[in-house]
Amino acid sequence: MSKFLLYGSVALDTIYTPYGKGEEILGGSATYAALAGRMFSTPVLVGCVGEDFPPSYLEFLKESGISLEGLEIKKGKTFRWVARYGENPNQVEVLSTCQNVIEDFFPVLTPPLREISIVFLANNSPSAQLDLIRQVNSPKLVIWDTMNYWIENYRQDLEKVLPYVDIALLNDEEARRLTGEFNLIKAGKALLKRGIKGVVIKKGEHGSLYISPEDFFLLPAYPVEKVVDPTGAGDTFAGAFTGYLAKEDTLTFSRLKKALGFGTILASFCVEGLGVERLKRLKREEVEARWENFQRMMQF
Amino acid sequence: MSKFLLYGSVALDTIYTPYGKGEEILGGSATYAALAGRMFSTPVLVGCVGEDFPPSYLEFLKESGISLEGLEIKKGKTFRWVARYGENPNQVEVLSTCQNVIEDFFPVLTPPLREISIVFLANNSPSAQLDLIRQVNSPKLVIWDTMNYWIENYRQDLEKVLPYVDIALLNDEEARRLTGEFNLIKAGKALLKRGIKGVVIKKGEHGSLYISPEDFFLLPAYPVEKVVDPTGAGDTFAGAFTGYLAKEDTLTFSRLKKALGFGTILASFCVEGLGVERLKRLKREEVEARWENFQRMMQF
Numbered sequence: 001m002s003k004f005l006l007y008g009s010v011a012l013d014t015i016y017t018p019y020g021k022g023e024e025i026l027g028g029s030a031t032y033a034a035l036a037g038r039m040f041s042t043p044v045l046v047g048c049v050g051e052d053f054p055p056s057y058l059e060f061l062k063e064s065g066i067s068l069e070g071l072e073i074k075k076g077k078t079f080r081w082v083a084r085y086g087e088n089p090n091q092v093e094v095l096s097t098c099q100n101v102i103e104d105f106f107p108v109l110t111p112p113l114r115e116i117s118i119v120f121l122a123n124n125s126p127s128a129q130l131d132l133i134r135q136v137n138s139p140k141l142v143i144w145d146t147m148n149y150w151i152e153n154y155r156q157d158l159e160k161v162l163p164y165v166d167i168a169l170l171n172d173e174e175a176r177r178l179t180g181e182f183n184l185i186k187a188g189k190a191l192l193k194r195g196i197k198g199v200v201i202k203k204g205e206h207g208s209l210y211i212s213p214e215d216f217f218l219l220p221a222y223p224v225e226k227v228v229d230p231t232g233a234g235d236t237f238a239g240a241f242t243g244y245l246a247k248e249d250t251l252t253f254s255r256l257k258k259a260l261g262f263g264t265i266l267a268s269f270c271v272e273g274l275g276v277e278r279l280k281r282l283k284r285e286e287v288e289a290r291w292e293n294f295q296r297m298m299q300f
Numbered sequence: 301m302s303k304f305l306l307y308g309s310v311a312l313d314t315i316y317t318p319y320g321k322g323e324e325i326l327g328g329s330a331t332y333a334a335l336a337g338r339m340f341s342t343p344v345l346v347g348c349v350g351e352d353f354p355p356s357y358l359e360f361l362k363e364s365g366i367s368l369e370g371l372e373i374k375k376g377k378t379f380r381w382v383a384r385y386g387e388n389p390n391q392v393e394v395l396s397t398c399q400n401v402i403e404d405f406f407p408v409l410t411p412p413l414r415e416i417s418i419v420f421l422a423n424n425s426p427s428a429q430l431d432l433i434r435q436v437n438s439p440k441l442v443i444w445d446t447m448n449y450w451i452e453n454y455r456q457d458l459e460k461v462l463p464y465v466d467i468a469l470l471n472d473e474e475a476r477r478l479t480g481e482f483n484l485i486k487a488g489k490a491l492l493k494r495g496i497k498g499v500v501i502k503k504g505e506h507g508s509l510y511i512s513p514e515d516f517f518l519l520p521a522y523p524v525e526k527v528v529d530p531t532g533a534g535d536t537f538a539g540a541f542t543g544y545l546a547k548e549d550t551l552t553f554s555r556l557k558k559a560l561g562f563g564t565i566l567a568s569f570c571v572e573g574l575g576v577e578r579l580k581r582l583k584r585e586e587v588e589a590r591w592e593n594f595q596r597m598m599q600f
Contacts, residue, residue, distance in 0.1 A: 206506035218597045220518040297518045
């Protein structure tokens with residue numbers, strides 16, 4: 001199976017939702033992205049956890065077909081995140097974020113890992129993203145995410161990452177803040193002017209759009225009747241997107257559209273369970289069935 | 301050309317946008333719906349204006365292929381609406397609404413108008429909608445819109461209209477208030493349980509969805525880079541949708557999907573100009589070109 005590098009966080013999340021709560025459950029951007037990406041390729045997770053990280057979680061990730069070659073166990077505590085969702089799953093209150101071991105973590109890639117040419121830089125400090133991408137010998141496809149916090153407070157660092165980015169994968173708010181354009185098509189075009197080859201703007205329950213100098217694609221979200229927990233949906237989207245693209249050598253617009261489609265499908269499963277619960281027990285046949293159904297729902 | 305009855309308001313709007321303002325310009329739900337619907341069928345406008353309504357506007361409507369057989373000119377002033385939009389076109393501040401002549405207007409259909417079997421009940425008081433639909437001899441397809449004001453304050457009247465409705469065409473907020481369901485699929489299903497055959501939920505810039513006991517369809521909005529004025533976009537959508545369906549006798553799921561597609565396209569033109577300005581100068585070739593483009597943008 002083809003591989004892709006996945007640099008992001010592995011966390012212990014505590015999540016309160018109207019449908020139940022999870023305490024110190026497996027979370028983090030890299031976890032969600034890896035659990036989605038493994039459906040198509042082998043995610044090579046780069047990141048770190050603390051000594052308190054449950055061995056059963058490591059075991060689960062390994063058994064799921066995720067390579068942990070790039071995951072370090074460091075002295076200290078694992079990254080922790082606590083949040084509460086309301087009846088409207090778009091309303092999230094982040095109660096606490098403790099970076100812990102990832103605070104000053106700058107991973108050093110081993111020689112084999114430097115050879116992996118497809119990379120997803122999940123949300124992280126821009127300096128950490130820059131440090132990582134510079135270690136990759138010949139990056140062929142770099143997919144990049146960030147968040148408002150970095151856009152607002154680490155703009156200069158972030159600007160240094162952009163020249164390495166092939167495809168930016170942002171949510172609507174991030175695209176707006178990064179470019180100062182309210183209209184998402186204008187925001188996308190502004191990013192293309194910066195030399196990024198393609199821009200995916202994720203609008204959560206409202207779908208996504210893709211814009212490149214040559215192409216344009218529109219995608220609704222897959223309809224979900226009961227959103228239990230939206231945590232990680234964006235990372236899941238990105239992981240499936242990258243994993244699907246990593247499967248083959250050539251990147252065509254047709255493949256890219258399918259990658260967006262599978263990103264959408266995997267995200268729709270993600271939100272149906274608390275934490276990674278739904279992704280954990282997800283079967284390939286379920287993904288295929290939803291994919292068929294999705295195409296039908298959009299066909300004139 | 302086939303006809304459809306269109307019962308709604310004709311107004312004089314004063315609209316402030318960051319891109320310009322319009323004073324006492326032609327507006328109203330029936331106006332927008334008619335200017336869109338005329339692309340496919342002949343809208344027969346039912347409503348009333350005051351004596352102060354500019355004859356040039358009447359002339360323009362007639363020349364646009366809209367039948368004014370059902371439009372009365374009453375003693376008094378025309379319905380007026382004043383609103384201001386911010387940089388974010390979703391933020392609207394309604395500065396004033398003066399119903400004037402439409403306040404106690406209950407139209408009486410002439411015998412030929414009672415024979416028209418396809419009806420769009422644009423936003424109006426439920427009692428006025430009920431009164432109108434009861435005058436139609438054999439309604440074949442009744443498409444219905446409303447707004448939060450009626451849902452909140454005239455619930456009992458509104459419940460009496462529902463048994464006549466074939467397709468409800470609501471925006472997301474209206475669907476939520478009417479059913480008490482936050483999730484739009486659940487809201488749609490709740491309306492189907494009331495006996496409505498199909499539910500279209502419009503999400504503005506985020507597209508729309510259709511749900512019936514047998515079918516489901518998802519549609520993104522057509523991407524527009526510069527939204528000048530969103531006034532009337534929902535009515536435009538509904539007018540094109542109804543006009544397209546009125547064109548032929550049989551209602552298939554395939555036709556219904558195309559009707560939603562053309563509703564989307566016409567609405568995308570509507571928001572590009574102040575008031576009805578863009579719809580006014582819209583050419584059939586432009587509609588066709590955008591329709592081709594739209595299908596391409598959504599195709600895997």
